[in-house]
Amino acid sequence: MSDQPFDTLSFRDSRLGRILREPMGLLGIGLVLLIVLGALFAGFTGYSPSKLAMRDRFHDPSFAHLLGTDHLGRDLFTRVLHGARIALGVAFVATGISFIGGLILGMIAGYGPRWLDSLLLLLFDSLRAFPTVMLALALVTLTGPSLAAVVLVVVLATLPGYARVVRAQTMSLKTTEFVLSARSLGAPSWRILAVHIMPNLIGPLVILVSMDIPVVITIEAGMSFLGLGVRPPTPSWGAILNDGYAFIRESAWPAIAGGLPIIIATLGFTFLGETLRDHLDPRLRQDG
Amino acid sequence: MLLYALKRLGLALIITAVALILLISMIQLIPGDPAAVLLGPLASPEMREMFRQQMGLDQPALVQIARFFGRVLTGDLGTDVLTNRSVLVTVMEQVPFTLALIFASITWSALIGIPLGCFAALYRGSLADRIVGILSVSSIALPSFVIAIYGLLLFSVKLGWFPTIGAGDRGAPLDQLYHLVLPSLAVGLGWVGYLARMVRASMLEVLSENHVRMARAFGLEERTITYRYALKIAIIPTVVLLGMGVGNMISSAVFAEIVFARPGVGKLIFDAISTRNYPVVMGAVMITTGFYVLCTLIADLVAAGLDPRVRSTL
Amino acid sequence: MSPLLDIKGLSVSFRTPRGDLKALRDVALQVGRGEIVGIIGESGCGKSTLINAIIGLLPANTGAVKGHIGFDGQELVGLPINAMRKLRGERITTIFQDPMTALNPVLTIGAQMTAIQYRRRASTSEKRRRAIEFLEKVRMPDAARRLDQYPHQFSGGMRQRICIAMALLTEPDLLIADEPTTALDATLEVQVIHLLRELQRDIGCSVLFISHHLGAVAELCGRVAIMYAGEVVEQGTAGDIFRDPRHPYTRKLLECDPGRITERQEILPTIPGELPDLVHVPQGCIFRDRCPERFALCGERPPEVTVRPGHQAACHKARELVAS
Numbered sequence: 001m002s003d004q005p006f007d008t009l010s011f012r013d014s015r016l017g018r019i020l021r022e023p024m025g026l027l028g029i030g031l032v033l034l035i036v037l038g039a040l041f042a043g044f045t046g047y048s049p050s051k052l053a054m055r056d057r058f059h060d061p062s063f064a065h066l067l068g069t070d071h072l073g074r075d076l077f078t079r080v081l082h083g084a085r086i087a088l089g090v091a092f093v094a095t096g097i098s099f100i101g102g103l104i105l106g107m108i109a110g111y112g113p114r115w116l117d118s119l120l121l122l123l124f125d126s127l128r129a130f131p132t133v134m135l136a137l138a139l140v141t142l143t144g145p146s147l148a149a150v151v152l153v154v155v156l157a158t159l160p161g162y163a164r165v166v167r168a169q170t171m172s173l174k175t176t177e178f179v180l181s182a183r184s185l186g187a188p189s190w191r192i193l194a195v196h197i198m199p200n201l202i203g204p205l206v207i208l209v210s211m212d213i214p215v216v217i218t219i220e221a222g223m224s225f226l227g228l229g230v231r232p233p234t235p236s237w238g239a240i241l242n243d244g245y246a247f248i249r250e251s252a253w254p255a256i257a258g259g260l261p262i263i264i265a266t267l268g269f270t271f272l273g274e275t276l277r278d279h280l281d282p283r284l285r286q287d288g
Numbered sequence: 289m290l291l292y293a294l295k296r297l298g299l300a301l302i303i304t305a306v307a308l309i310l311l312i313s314m315i316q317l318i319p320g321d322p323a324a325v326l327l328g329p330l331a332s333p334e335m336r337e338m339f340r341q342q343m344g345l346d347q348p349a350l351v352q353i354a355r356f357f358g359r360v361l362t363g364d365l366g367t368d369v370l371t372n373r374s375v376l377v378t379v380m381e382q383v384p385f386t387l388a389l390i391f392a393s394i395t396w397s398a399l400i401g402i403p404l405g406c407f408a409a410l411y412r413g414s415l416a417d418r419i420v421g422i423l424s425v426s427s428i429a430l431p432s433f434v435i436a437i438y439g440l441l442l443f444s445v446k447l448g449w450f451p452t453i454g455a456g457d458r459g460a461p462l463d464q465l466y467h468l469v470l471p472s473l474a475v476g477l478g479w480v481g482y483l484a485r486m487v488r489a490s491m492l493e494v495l496s497e498n499h500v501r502m503a504r505a506f507g508l509e510e511r512t513i514t515y516r517y518a519l520k521i522a523i524i525p526t527v528v529l530l531g532m533g534v535g536n537m538i539s540s541a542v543f544a545e546i547v548f549a550r551p552g553v554g555k556l557i558f559d560a561i562s563t564r565n566y567p568v569v570m571g572a573v574m575i576t577t578g579f580y581v582l583c584t585l586i587a588d589l590v591a592a593g594l595d596p597r598v599r600s601t602l
Numbered sequence: 603m604s605p606l607l608d609i610k611g612l613s614v615s616f617r618t619p620r621g622d623l624k625a626l627r628d629v630a631l632q633v634g635r636g637e638i639v640g641i642i643g644e645s646g647c648g649k650s651t652l653i654n655a656i657i658g659l660l661p662a663n664t665g666a667v668k669g670h671i672g673f674d675g676q677e678l679v680g681l682p683i684n685a686m687r688k689l690r691g692e693r694i695t696t697i698f699q700d701p702m703t704a705l706n707p708v709l710t711i712g713a714q715m716t717a718i719q720y721r722r723r724a725s726t727s728e729k730r731r732r733a734i735e736f737l738e739k740v741r742m743p744d745a746a747r748r749l750d751q752y753p754h755q756f757s758g759g760m761r762q763r764i765c766i767a768m769a770l771l772t773e774p775d776l777l778i779a780d781e782p783t784t785a786l787d788a789t790l791e792v793q794v795i796h797l798l799r800e801l802q803r804d805i806g807c808s809v810l811f812i813s814h815h816l817g818a819v820a821e822l823c824g825r826v827a828i829m830y831a832g833e834v835v836e837q838g839t840a841g842d843i844f845r846d847p848r849h850p851y852t853r854k855l856l857e858c859d860p861g862r863i864t865e866r867q868e869i870l871p872t873i874p875g876e877l878p879d880l881v882h883v884p885q886g887c888i889f890r891d892r893c894p895e896r897f898a899l900c901g902e903r904p905p906e907v908t909v910r911p912g913h914q915a916a917c918h919k920a921r922e923l924v925a926s
Contacts (some may be wrong), residue, residue, distance in 0.1 A: 005586050024422060024425075047600075122303070122306055123306065123310075125303050125306075126303050126306035126307040126309075126310055127307075127310065129303050129304065129307040129535075129577055129580060129581050130307060130535075130573075130577050130580075131535040131536070131537075131538040131539045131576060131577070131580055133538065133539035133542045133543070133554070134538065134539070134542075134557075134573045134576055134577060137542075137558070137569060137573060138311060138569060138570065138573045140561070141566060141569045141570075142560055215428050218431040219429060221433075221434075222431060222433055222543065225433055225543070226543075226546065226558065228561075241433070241434070241437060244437070245437055245440075245547065246358065248437075248440065248441060248445055249445060252441055252445070252446070255437055255438075255441055256441070258437075259434040259437055259438055262431060262434050263430060263434060266429040266430060266431060267426055267429055267430070269429075270425055270426070270428070270429035271425070272430060273590050274425055373705075392753045413662075497703060498698060498700060498703035498704050499703060499704055499705055501659065501698065501705070502696070502698055502704045502705070503706070503717075504690070505657055505659060505690055505691065505692030505696040505698070505717075506657055506690060506695065506696075506718040506768070507687045507688065507689070507690035507691030507692060507721075508691070508717065508718065508720070509687070512720075516709075516717070517706050517709070520706075520709070521706075521707065521708050527905070583775070589926040590771045594708070595707075595708065596707070596708055596754070597707060597752070597754045
């Protein structure tokens with residue numbers, strides 16, 4: 001615990017140590033590591049993720065092709081590893097934008113004038129009124145499928161939630177002693193927000209955002225599955241799954257190979273996020 | 289209660305209106321020419337110009353929004369480009385299929401999730417509780433379309449127990465139900481976990497309250513206390529969650545309809561995108577969004593109605 | 603005749619991360635038939651644990667329970683859950699401290715009052731009639747109509763009356779009242795205490811009345827036990843305790859109670875020092891650290907000194923400490 005003196009902290013009692021001691025945390029870290037390592041070593045499988053080899057179509061798994069090959073003879077294992085790069089990349093970029101946007105808009109809503117707060121709140125709630133898939137479908141009809149569209153959908157789907165949390169926290173921090181005293185000393189608003197309020201928001205928000213990583217991965221994979229995300233032949237997990245679905249009667253392996261990394265990633269990040277939250281900030285247990 | 293209902297209704301209307309404005313503004317905000325995207329690269333400049341005029345895209349944004357609202361209020365969502373029928377008719381034809389799927393999914397997941405949550409709360413800390421916890425978290429995390437495809441692969445393609453496509457024969461309820469099994473499994477599975485978690489949490493909260501201790505001190509049976517005394521309170525936040533979850537279910541339903549080639553609003557939109565049937569896409573998105581807002585509204589009102597403390601504040 | 607409630611050598615401990623917390627140690631207490639016994643003590647003295655032990659609702663982290671709780675000749679320690687539940691709400695009923703949270707908010711008063719009569723073979727209307735009868739006994743105006751109202755439609759005082767009515771509905775042998783007046787203001791408190799005494803005479807049950815309000819106890823109880831840090835340090839008739847206290851803790855308590863019955867108090871006025879650590883219970887007298895009369899012998903466990911028949915104090919100086 002934080003009130004323990006520093007020198008008594010062994011690895012066993014450290015945060016990482018405690019998370020590793022929980023089966024769910026351990027499993028989560030293991031699965032996430034699997035995905036990260038896959039993304040790192042995607043180039044070392046000896047196959048190209050997109051080069052066609054029509055003679056090697058629908059191979060069952062073997063030592064040469066760990067997950068078999070798809071309808072164009074491409075090595076599924078290689079494609080899955082490359083897909084990890086896309087999934088993690090989108091997760092990283094999109095949550096980053098959402099994080100920063102949610103932080104800024106939330107603070108403006110919580111600290112700014114009442115009318116602006118009401119307006120932003122209405123905007124957040126209206127954005128949340130769209131089922132995510134509907135948002136994606138409507139948006140992509142207008143933009144055409146692309147990775148940017150995926151990122152935009154993720155941001156529109158997640159940012160309002162973060163902004164609402166930040167807003168609520170900002171409002172409660174606004175009336176605390178240290179903020180009031182800073183205000184009475186004539187500190188400008190931006191300084192109060194940057195120095196006194198923001199540092200208190202980042203911790204809880206990081207946990208909240210990291211809990212959403214599986215959601216982001218799901219959105220990316222889902223949009224690619226519907227053909228609304230990356231364009232072929234880019235190997236997104238969703239696209240691999242869709243190819244597998246199209247040829248499900250020819251071979252089960254492409255479908256299995258497309259679904260497997262999605263399962264591993266969503267479960268891994270969820271287990272890790274759950275354990276992290278329980279250890280770092282039990283208050284966030286909405287339970288939800 | 290009446291005041292609350294009115295307030296809540298007003299809020300729902302405003303949110304729907306703003307959501308619609310956002311939807312229309314997207315057309316303006318997004319760079320590029322929607323006519324080019326929608327008509328595809330092969331369309332001639334004249335075609336694009338005609339399309340723009342047809343859709344009113346050549347008008348200023350505010351005029352578009354105002355005209356659009358005027359039309360929506362009279363129930364006119366535009367014309368289905370393919371069949372030349374009213375979009376409203378096209379979409380409404382598909383709504384029953386999606387509703388059936390969502391209803392089936394909610395029903396089975398509530399029937400399993402709620403008792404599971406009660407069970408976990410009653411035996412909190414036990415091995416069974418922990419297993420339920422991990423299973424819940426997993427079922428929430430797993431994307432429904434992966435479940436759908438794996439389910440299709442296992443139960444339809446490999447085992448042949450369930451049909452792969454369609455919604456079943458018209459007028460044959462049993463066949464339709466049979467066709468609902470796998471899709472609703474995929475749509476509802478995450479909800480089992482969601483409900484179990486939610487019920488467990490609010491159940492634990494209620495079971496630690498004083499009145500439960502009092503009920504125990506009067507020797508009431510634990511079963512009576514759980515299902516008659518505690519669940520009645522714990523179910524209130526769960527109902528609110530169910531309403532919000534419909535949005536989630538609509539998303540899952542879109543995938544399930546596509547994977548199982550079931551008719552429904554999701555399938556309609558998906559097909560409309562590939563045929564560039566823009567008015568149908570927008571109309572269907574609007575109707576589902578409105579439906580979702582309506583569901584949260586109903587859920588909030590039902591939850592309020594279940595709580596006598598709110599109900600009596602007329 | 604044997605006493606209705608006969609507690610002997612009762613010890614209860616809780617498992618905590620720091621070790622076993624000995625919440626009750628060697629408690630002896632008797633409640634005769636038709637008698638009203640008061641228990642006085644600060645927060646954390648073990649009153650709640652004592653009640654929970656009697657009604658068999660100790661929390662999940664309870665460790666060892668040793669000793670005897672005799673109820674009408676029946677041993678309650680180690681009684682199977684179902685047998686215990688048969689006694690609860692039938693022969694032993696309880697009124698809790700906070701009437702605002704003691705009733706289920708989503709069930710009507712009537713539903714709750716009929717639910718607790720589930721053992722009686724009677725029609726619902728019969729059970730409702732009995733509920734109305736008892737609501738009238740606690741002077742609930744317009745009882746028949748109010749039966750169908752929800753708890754939030756009643757004031758705090760009214761809710762405590764409902765709780766009292768529920769507790770007496772089954773005509774129990776033993777009524778446990780756990781600080782029933784603490785959450786009420788002074789005028790209501792007097793009313794509730796008068797009501798309790800009247801109804802107790804009516805029904806003839808025994809009452810275990812827990813309070814930290816000395817005035818209320820003096821008014822209501824025949825005999826009084828003083829608890830400190832999990833032990834009964836002194837017990838006797840109300841007259842003995844209030845006029846001739848022999849334990850230094852009792853004397854301090856009485857000194858510290860300025861207003862007696864007129865003023866409502868949240869916590870007893872403070873006695874210097876803190877409650878001892880019950881995980882590592884010190885040797886000797888439990889009150890030693892805070893005791894003004896402390897002397898060499900206090901390092902040894904004090905004997906149970908009988909001052910006069912029925913009046914015991916656990917203090918080496920019990921015979922010397924005469925009222926000044």
